[in-house]
Amino acid sequence: MHELGIAESILERARQESAQRGGARLIKVGVRIGELSGVDPDALSFGFEALVKDTPLEGLALEIDFRKRVQRCSACWREFTSDTIFSSCPDCGSAATVCISGDELDIAYIELEEPACA
Amino acid sequence: MRVAVEEKVLNENQRLALELRQRFHEHNVFCLNLISAPGSGKTSLLERTLEAMSRDTKVAVLTGDIQTENDARRLARAGFPVKQITTGGTCHLDARMITKALCDWNLDDIGILFIENVGNLVCPSSYDLGEHAKVVLLSVTEGEDKPLKYPGIFHKSELCVINKTDLLPYVSFSLDAARENARKVNPAIEVVEVSCTTRHGIDDWLDWVCRRQLKSVGAAAPAA
Numbered sequence: 001m002h003e004l005g006i007a008e009s010i011l012e013r014a015r016q017e018s019a020q021r022g023g024a025r026l027i028k029v030g031v032r033i034g035e036l037s038g039v040d041p042d043a044l045s046f047g048f049e050a051l052v053k054d055t056p057l058e059g060l061a062l063e064i065d066f067r068k069r070v071q072r073c074s075a076c077w078r079e080f081t082s083d084t085i086f087s088s089c090p091d092c093g094s095a096a097t098v099c100i101s102g103d104e105l106d107i108a109y110i111e112l113e114e115p116a117c118a
Numbered sequence: 119m120r121v122a123v124e125e126k127v128l129n130e131n132q133r134l135a136l137e138l139r140q141r142f143h144e145h146n147v148f149c150l151n152l153i154s155a156p157g158s159g160k161t162s163l164l165e166r167t168l169e170a171m172s173r174d175t176k177v178a179v180l181t182g183d184i185q186t187e188n189d190a191r192r193l194a195r196a197g198f199p200v201k202q203i204t205t206g207g208t209c210h211l212d213a214r215m216i217t218k219a220l221c222d223w224n225l226d227d228i229g230i231l232f233i234e235n236v237g238n239l240v241c242p243s244s245y246d247l248g249e250h251a252k253v254v255l256l257s258v259t260e261g262e263d264k265p266l267k268y269p270g271i272f273h274k275s276e277l278c279v280i281n282k283t284d285l286l287p288y289v290s291f292s293l294d295a296a297r298e299n300a301r302k303v304n305p306a307i308e309v310v311e312v313s314c315t316t317r318h319g320i321d322d323w324l325d326w327v328c329r330r331q332l333k334s335v336g337a338a339a340p341a342a
Contacts, residue, residue: 002209002241009127017121031127036270038244098305099273105244107123114119
């Protein structure tokens with residue numbers, strides 16, 4: 001259960017972005033979480049909500065883009081995702097495939113309120 | 119207004135890990151990060167390892183646990199520098215803890231640094247500690263399907279050590295299935311089988327450490 005620490009890191013980055021933009025109100029943070037990242041999306045959402053509750057950031061949304069592991073076939077170069085960990089190529093059946101992504105743990109974007117025109 | 123950020127969530131950890139990696143490179147420190155479930159035998163493997171190492175190898179160990187100094191006491195008997203990192207609840211080690219633990223050690227006095235992570239197969243896999251390689255341990259009293267249940271760490275490890283092979287006659291654990299499962303998740307993973315009780319296979323493990331260390335020496339400086 002390290003998702004609370006991860007949620008705090010995300011919040012820290014969001015606060016920093018807001019501070020750099022004159023304290024603009026934060027609306028949403030978008031993150032990408034890969035299947036192999038070791039982070040559970042539900043636990044992350046739960047931790048994030050718990051951290052913003054009863055703070056000025058209450059209501060700040062967290063959008064999680066969950067990414068499946070992508071395998072590439074070493075024989076025919078087909079890239080594919082699979083529900084099971086056993087990942088033979090669906091095209092040519094080769095078992096020689098390598099994992100090319102799926103461990104994302106990224107902040108994609110931060111959404112803030114437009115600053116009011118002076 | 120949407121601002122594209124495109125950064126790692128653990129950017130700060132990544133920055134500190136890179137700093138550690140650069141320091142290890144400068145001072146010729148070879149660093150391994152040992153990860154397993156609680157009770158798979160990380161400390162026992164390190165005990166056997168330290169016993170087998172000559173003084174000139176300049177080995178040091180950082181060992182992480184939520185509480186107690188027990189592991190550090192066990193490992194200190196071999197006479198090499200050992201430091202316990204007590205996380206006080208945190209389920210993994212992060213790069214900041216490593217930086218802090220190393221602050222009063224002279225890296226020139228260290229040739230091989232073993233980091234024994236907190237017993238946990240999930241969270242430690244997210245935190246780069248600046249190591250050259252991650253090593254995952256699995257023992258035969260666990261399920262041979264662990265690589266399938268916890269693919270993240272098997273995917274990121276260069277070596278899988280299967281421990282407690284002396285217990286194979288008493289448990290329904292198939293070494294072949296375990297090896298196959300580890301390779302399903304990570305076709306490049308190497309596997310060694312050991313018993314820390316009988317010392318069977320310990321030389322295979324030490325050989326791997328030696329070979330991997332040689333590979334790291336003379337490698338290019340780590341880049342961001």
